[in-house]
Amino acid sequence: MPDTLAETFEAQRDRLRAVAHRVLGSSADAEDVVQEAWLRLSRQDATAIENLEGWLTTVVGRLSLDVLRSRRSRPEATYDEIVVTADDGPAPEEDAELADSVGLALLVVLESLGPNERLAFVLHDLFAVPFEEIARILGKSAGATKMLASRARRKVRAPARPAAAGREQRAVVQAFLTAARDGDFEELLRVLDPDVRLTVDTPDGVVVVLGATNVAAGARIGAAAGGRAVFVGGLPGVVAWREDGTPLSVVAFTVVSGRITGIASVADPVKLASMDLPEPPETVGPPR
Template identity: 60%
Template sequence: MTGEALASAFEEQRGRLVAVAQRMLGSRTDAEDAVQEAWLRLARQDADTIDNLSGWLTTVVGRVCIDVLRSRKTRPEDSYDEPPELLVLDDSPEEDALLAESVGVALVVVLDTLGPAERLAFVLHDLFAVSFAEIGEILGKSADAAKMLASRARRKVRGQRPADEPRQRAVVEAFLAAAREGDFEGLLEMLDPDVTWRSRSRHGEVVRLGAAEVATRVQRGARAAGTTRPALVNGKPGIVSWSRTGKLLGVMACTIVDGRIVEIDSVSDPRRLAAMGVTSRKSSSSK
């Protein structure tokens, strides 16, 4: 493989690798550093000896993250520079087994209750569907040992699950229904009067304040969307939307207090959306 072809192949993996590392480390800067270290190691490697580039890079990034996490144990003053990118999971009973939705916005805080090996096993398997055999290779353990680590981490994470999750989901579903039907008053009923909406697009971050302004903007967006469905976004009830041609338009996470949405965090930046790995749409949720 030529140097140019190798660089191109690596760039195809970069978004996924950064997502993995940021889930592990909780810091975009540290994640990018870990991925850059993987590139440096790849550049020193005979690429023709690598049978599975994606797996090889995941292994390297995983080991770099483990080293960073272990070093943090001796430097507790280290802090995180920003929250992880939004994580989207289907809002369905089948996804409950993953338990990834229970980590919520405080994902980094929750994962800090796990040891480095538990954290890696949970993140790679439950969030990125990496096999236990591959995780075992990263950790220098058997597949069964990796499975036990993930299971132990899952039990710890389960304890963080909010008790009022079903009620919060119902609020978002009513909000989504009002948006689909163009029911402005219905939207206002679901929004706190002082609701804040932080939206990240390709042009930067925009903050909208107040129920009326947010409801007006939501109505416009609903008309543009071809398909919308509820989802669990960073552990919170949220919404994913696609265009009529199947293009992912945006992801929205909602913070709910006393039955009303008090904060919305959304992403429409194509680069950020691509890193989330949301590739399918559910026709049952079409307008």
């Protein structure tokens, strides 16, 4: 029986890891949650579990919820898996690692959600878990759970993941950076989609700015900071440093049909410190 139970669990492991990874944004935390789920299952009378898949989803959901709630009282870095590489040649090929990553834009928005909202959104919208099951995990009614997911959905408004950065996308981003540096408001409006969404993860929480006019008006805030063009999870971006060489921000741009539709930025020093970033240029200057 133990061997059969272990084999049954192994058949579910990849799905459970995917659920925990999407909820938590960290593969290390996801592995810990899945391992704890196995330990709890091994202590159960499996013959008394009618729906093992549902039982495991519930356990992983509750464990993930505990991790999210602990982060609220004890903030942790969650961006260590975002792949940032210098833009010093051809754009990186889309690969399995990038395709499976949460992505900076979605991760920044997920960070703005409360634990209950985040769990309800991920389980229902990304894994099609019925609201009745999610409600049991949260200890709420199905109606209240639907409202949580709906509220989260409005905040996320995440587009489909674009292809890896190409020459045209990088040119659009460079035009934006140049316009921001020069204070060219009209050019900023030209390269920004009218409904562009800017999300910034700061030490005080996530700030969201909507619309081309508002984003363009604030674009010069970081324009004078030293920086370097990079790829962030395969998307065009920029890393800026302070004069002492510590990172100031990491920004990723989503470009669709020649315009920037989304800008995701991390400006929290704790989270920046967890990221594997390229070395700053010897002379810190505007992004090139």
